[in-house]
Amino acid sequence: MSWKTLDRHTPQFDSEAPPLIGAALKQKILNFVPRYETSLAALLPALHMAQETLGYLSDQALVEIARILDIPPSRVLDTASFYTHYWRKPRGRKVVMVCRSISCEVTGGREVLAECKRLLGIDEHETTPDGEYSLVTEECLAGCDHGPCMLVGEKLHKHVRPEQVKDILADPNNDRIDGPRSSLYDGLKTDGKKTETAE
Amino acid sequence: MAEFEPVLLRNVGVENSASLKVYTQRGGYRSAAKALKMNPENVVEEVKRANLRGRGGAGFPAGVKWGFLPKGRKITYLCVNADESEPPTFSNRVLMENDPHQLLEGILIAGYATRTTTAYIYMRVEFHEQFHILQKAVDEAYEAGWLGKNIQGSGYSLDCYIHRGAGAYVCGEETGLIESLEGKRGQPRIKPPFPAVEGLFHKPTVVNNVETLCCVPHIIERGADWFTSVGPPHSTGPKLFCISGPVKRPGCYEAAMDITVRDLVYGEQFGGGMSDGKELKAVMPGGVSMGIITADEIDCKLDFEDPRNYGLLGLGTSAAVVIDTDTDMRDVLYNICRFFGTESCGQCTHCREGTAWAMRIADRLRKGAGRKEDLDVLVDVANNMGMMPGMNICGLSDGAAFPIRMIVEKFRAEFEEHIRNQRPGRVLEVLETLR
Ligand SMILES: Cc1cc2nc3c(=O)[nH]c(=O)nc-3n(C[C@H](O)[C@H](O)[C@H](O)COP(=O)(O)O)c2cc1C
Numbered sequence: 001m002s003w004k005t006l007d008r009h010t011p012q013f014d015s016e017a018p019p020l021i022g023a024a025l026k027q028k029i030l031n032f033v034p035r036y037e038t039s040l041a042a043l044l045p046a047l048h049m050a051q052e053t054l055g056y057l058s059d060q061a062l063v064e065i066a067r068i069l070d071i072p073p074s075r076v077l078d079t080a081s082f083y084t085h086y087w088r089k090p091r092g093r094k095v096v097m098v099c100r101s102i103s104c105e106v107t108g109g110r111e112v113l114a115e116c117k118r119l120l121g122i123d124e125h126e127t128t129p130d131g132e133y134s135l136v137t138e139e140c141l142a143g144c145d146h147g148p149c150m151l152v153g154e155k156l157h158k159h160v161r162p163e164q165v166k167d168i169l170a171d172p173n174n175d176r177i178d179g180p181r182s183s184l185y186d187g188l189k190t191d192g193k194k195t196e197t198a199e
Numbered sequence: 200m201a202e203f204e205p206v207l208l209r210n211v212g213v214e215n216s217a218s219l220k221v222y223t224q225r226g227g228y229r230s231a232a233k234a235l236k237m238n239p240e241n242v243v244e245e246v247k248r249a250n251l252r253g254r255g256g257a258g259f260p261a262g263v264k265w266g267f268l269p270k271g272r273k274i275t276y277l278c279v280n281a282d283e284s285e286p287p288t289f290s291n292r293v294l295m296e297n298d299p300h301q302l303l304e305g306i307l308i309a310g311y312a313t314r315t316t317t318a319y320i321y322m323r324v325e326f327h328e329q330f331h332i333l334q335k336a337v338d339e340a341y342e343a344g345w346l347g348k349n350i351q352g353s354g355y356s357l358d359c360y361i362h363r364g365a366g367a368y369v370c371g372e373e374t375g376l377i378e379s380l381e382g383k384r385g386q387p388r389i390k391p392p393f394p395a396v397e398g399l400f401h402k403p404t405v406v407n408n409v410e411t412l413c414c415v416p417h418i419i420e421r422g423a424d425w426f427t428s429v430g431p432p433h434s435t436g437p438k439l440f441c442i443s444g445p446v447k448r449p450g451c452y453e454a455a456m457d458i459t460v461r462d463l464v465y466g467e468q469f470g471g472g473m474s475d476g477k478e479l480k481a482v483m484p485g486g487v488s489m490g491i492i493t494a495d496e497i498d499c500k501l502d503f504e505d506p507r508n509y510g511l512l513g514l515g516t517s518a519a520v521v522i523d524t525d526t527d528m529r530d531v532l533y534n535i536c537r538f539f540g541t542e543s544c545g546q547c548t549h550c551r552e553g554t555a556w557a558m559r560i561a562d563r564l565r566k567g568a569g570r571k572e573d574l575d576v577l578v579d580v581a582n583n584m585g586m587m588p589g590m591n592i593c594g595l596s597d598g599a600a601f602p603i604r605m606i607v608e609k610f611r612a613e614f615e616e617h618i619r620n621q622r623p624g625r626v627l628e629v630l631e632t633l634r
Pocket residue numbers: 252253254255256257258259261280281282283284285368369370371372373374406407408409411412593594595598
């Protein structure tokens with residue numbers, strides 16, 4: 001323990017700033033609360049929806065969620081910092097998630113990851129300068145029979161060969177799935193002025 | 200190995216199998232209708248008699264677990280474990296994307312038997328397609344009166360919600376799942392109290408795997424005697440087996456628990472043999488947590504008992520990954536160590552430190568900088584972690600200890616040779632570290 005007082009870089013945000021979470025998203029979060037015995041239990045869904053709406057979970061967003069759910073902000077930070085899917089810094093519009101677990105590795109997953117890095121020009125946990133893609137690796141995506149696989153947004157790309165990565169990344173619909181879609185956990189669209197509107 | 204008529208996967212490949220219409224046309228919800236006319240205790244009794252052992256990894260009999268719920272309780276929760284993140288397991292995914300109503304019917308019957316008030320399906324967030332398919336099925340079931348208030352006029356009501364996770368393997372552990380559902384970090388709880396007594400929101404809670412629950416409608420419909428007639432006496436009922444890696448037909452197959460690893464890898468109706476002329480080196484037959492067997496040991500039976508004879512922790516998720524002779528065991532070791540090193544929740548010293556140090560040692564080994572004593576240190580670390588030596592809160596640490604110890608012990612000669620030669624592993628990785 002150092003006797004010096006560390007500068008902990010306490011993040012400051014303007015408490016007078018207009019709220020990031022508008023009425024529509026707030027209502028969407030509150031809709032989850034009656035499902036559970038405590039409002040805290042609605043936190044994971046709330047974080048998912050706020051992240052989808054705002055791009056990532058800033059300190060201000062965490063504090064606002066704490067107020068909406070009537071729980072301490074420290075609780076929100078505690079939870080948000082545990083899970084790999086919550087971003088505490090800006091991320092790209094799409095997240096590329098390459099599986100790094102055993103089945104994908106023995107079928108060529110590392111080569112796929114290397115090709116992603118090369119084509120995007122970024123390393124893991126980085127975002128392309130145009131803000132389009134962030135790249136991460138994740139443990140087994142439960143698609144091992146289709147290995148190597150990678151997830152772009154909601155879409156799982158299967159049996160990916162390194163030479164296919166270029167086409168996959170160039171496809172504007174590479175993050176969309178076919179079949180049914182529920183908007184239950186979706187974020188809301190923002191119109192640039194940070195006010196959300198229902199889709 | 201007898202001819203096998205699929206039960207759990209019977210709707211896979213049928214057009215629109217995920218829709219309520221097709222499911223009911225093919226006999227779906229008949230079993231639920233039958234159960235709702237039975238006494239809940241008799242439903243529990245039937246499942247007990249069937250000796251339905253949990254499919255999530257531990258193999259605990261489901262009926263017995265339901266029997267632990269305290270008498271006179273007002274609220275009971277059912278948590279459906281759809282977190283499936285044990286590499287290389289994907290059978291729950293196959294069940295949910297092809298036949299979501301089979302799961303919902305299982306939830307309804309299990310819920311009725313345990314007098315559950317609310318069921319939560321805890322689903323890993325990476326399951327996007329599966330979430331949307333299952334959510335649609337839930338909506339359909341509510342509309343058709345198979346969920347919600349007074350189900351089919353029986354007087355029994357059940358709410359069912361899908362709760363999406365946020366990326367953490369340890370949330371598959373039943374108390375980690377409960378903590379996560381409560382909105383906290385997914386850190387497992389010390390047991391006892393077991394969830395059946397004090398679980399979600401401090402109420403009696405049942406946690407069951409997706410596949411376990413999918414077996415329930417068939418037990419009610421065809422009877423416990425049918426269920427026990429499938430497979431050996433200690434491992435009853437149909438089971439899903441996953442196979443992946445360099446085989447001709449990777450996938451999820453259904454069989455009785457009388458098959459061997461050899462059948463799963465080479466059987467025509469299963470893996471179909473090695474692909475591209477590759478040669479078999481090893482198999483991790485129960486998910487990575489259970490450990491590894493060599494190519495000489497593949498006559499291991501895939502039931503709840505035999506894997507232990509080969510030093511494995513158990514049947515696990517009965518998902519096998521095949522490792523070929525071109526694969527460097529140092530890479531396999533590192534991959535496994537990295538998995539547990541990053542997924543340990545960090546509460547227990549032996550698990551947190553043990554997995555992290557194992558990862559560092561494995562990293563050194565694959566870079567060609569291994570030391571003579573490293574192998575003994577790895578085995579020592581593995582022997583000192585886990586619930587079995589009583590050091591840790593949850594089974595993640597046993598799941599790390601078994602593969603680490605078994606890989607080192609069974610492939611010791613290969614590791615020793617690499618240490619002597621001090622030659623790094625795959626070139627690609629080494630280039631990366633130089634960058
Ligand atoms: C680290 C760890 C991860 C686990 N992950 C899962 C999982 O993803 N899915 C699952 O069904 N069970 C998982 N389990 C087992 C559960 O703790 C629990 O035994 C199971 O959900 C009980 O259901 P069952 O009796 O129907 O098998 C895991 C256990 C541990 C120790």
